[in-house]
Amino acid sequence: AQSVTQPDIHITVSEGxxxxxxxxxxxxxxxxxxxxxxxxxxxxxxxxxxxxxDTLVQGIKGFEAEFKRxxxxxxxxxxxxxxxxxxxxxxxxxxxxxxxxxxxxxxxGQGTILTVHP
Amino acid sequence: xxxxxxxxKHLITATGQRVTLRCSPRSGDxxxxxxxxxxxxxxxxxxxxxxxxxxxxxxxxxxxxxxxFPDLHSELNLSSLELGDSALYFCASSVALAGEQxxxxxxxxxxx
Numbered sequence: 162a163q164s165v166t167q168p169d170i171h172i173t174v175s176e177g178x179x180x181x182x183x184x185x186x187x188x189x190x191x192x193x194x195x196x197x198x199x200x201x202x203x204x205x206x207x208x209x210x211x212x213x214x215d216t217l218v219q220g221i222k223g224f225e226a227e228f229k230r231x232x233x234x235x236x237x238x239x240x241x242x243x244x245x246x247x248x249x250x251x252x253x254x255x256x257x258x259x260x261x262x263x264x265x266x267x268x269x270g271q272g273t274i275l276t277v278h279p
Numbered sequence: 280x281x282x283x284x285x286x287x288k289h290l291i292t293a294t295g296q297r298v299t300l301r302c303s304p305r306s307g308d309x310x311x312x313x314x315x316x317x318x319x320x321x322x323x324x325x326x327x328x329x330x331x332x333x334x335x336x337x338x339x340x341x342x343x344x345x346x347x348f349p350d351l352h353s354e355l356n357l358s359s360l361e362l363g364d365s366a367l368y369f370c371a372s373s374v375a376l377a378g379e380q381x382x383x384x385x386x387x388x389x390x391x
Contacts, residue, residue: 195379204281204369205382251322255377265310265335265377269322 163188163254167270174242175278182237182273184252193255194235195267196226200248208250211235222246247277282306283383285370291389297358300386302370304351310334310373311353312380313345317366328353329376360390 164187174180186192193212197205209220216228226237235252253267282305292298304311313325324337328347339345342360347353357364367387371380 193377197382204283204384205371206281207379207381210379265312265327265329265373266324266337267312267314267380268324271321 163192163256163268165252165254165268165270167250167252167273169273170271171274171276173276173278176244177241180237180239180242180246180275182250182252182275184235184237184270185233186235186252186254187233188254188256194226194228195253195255196220196224196235196237197251197253197269198222198248199251199272205251208237242275242277244277244279247275249274281381281383283370283372283381285368285383285386287386288384289387289389291391292360293391294360294362296360296390297356298360298388300355300357300368300370300388302353302355302372302383304353304370304372305381308372308374308381309351310376310380311347311351312371312373313339313353313355314369314371314382315366316369316385320366322369325355334376357388362390364388365390 166185195210196208199205208224211228249272251272252270284303286301309330312327316322325339327335331347342358345355367385369385371382373380
């Protein structure tokens with residue numbers, strides 16, 4: 162079964178500083194990986210996804226993530242954080258086993274809450 | 280705005296009652312997913328429908344059921360409600376059987 166670990170429950174950064182949110186996954190085959198962001202009282206917005214190909218993927222709002230198979234990681238980065246980036250961030254892995262019971266299912270990490278200081 | 284709509288936004292009901300949550304997927308999306316978000320369990324996958332058929336099931340309780348209708352909207356039915364069912368329920372949709380999922384704003388259920 163797949164699983165996702167986000168080691169940092171809460172991260173605080175200053176506006177303009179760089180950001181890296183960690184994500185480690187466990188899955189037997191090549192995973193499909195996602196980062197979502199959730200603002201208070203809102204739904205989840207897709208930031209970026211990795212299916213295959215280039216291991217550095219670009220997303221919306223200036224975010225990027227790098228897939229490292231050897232480390233089973235998919236860390237999210239942003240070079241300069243804005244106050245509006247304060248939210249909770251979720252890493253997710255998709256199984257997509259054709260014919261399996263897990264088809265389509267996303268497994269989420271516990272989330273990382275980002276606080277941005279002015 | 281993801282294009283996925285959910286109603287109602289908030290629902291307050293008593294233990295033992297039954298409620299129905301409704302979801303309309305993005306135009307053109309055939310898959311609908313339901314997730315539950317709670318403080319202790321985090322985001323948990325409940326069930327997936329694709330073009331009217333159930334395709335994947337998570338740890339969905341027997342008291343919960345769902346269906347997807349010919350117009351592709353979906354309903355999640357929760358019965359014999361318990362205090363522990365209080366949570367945010369999200370619907371998501373995708374074009375195909377798998378792929379990136381787009382989430383609705385959620386329905387916050389409070390069971391008293």
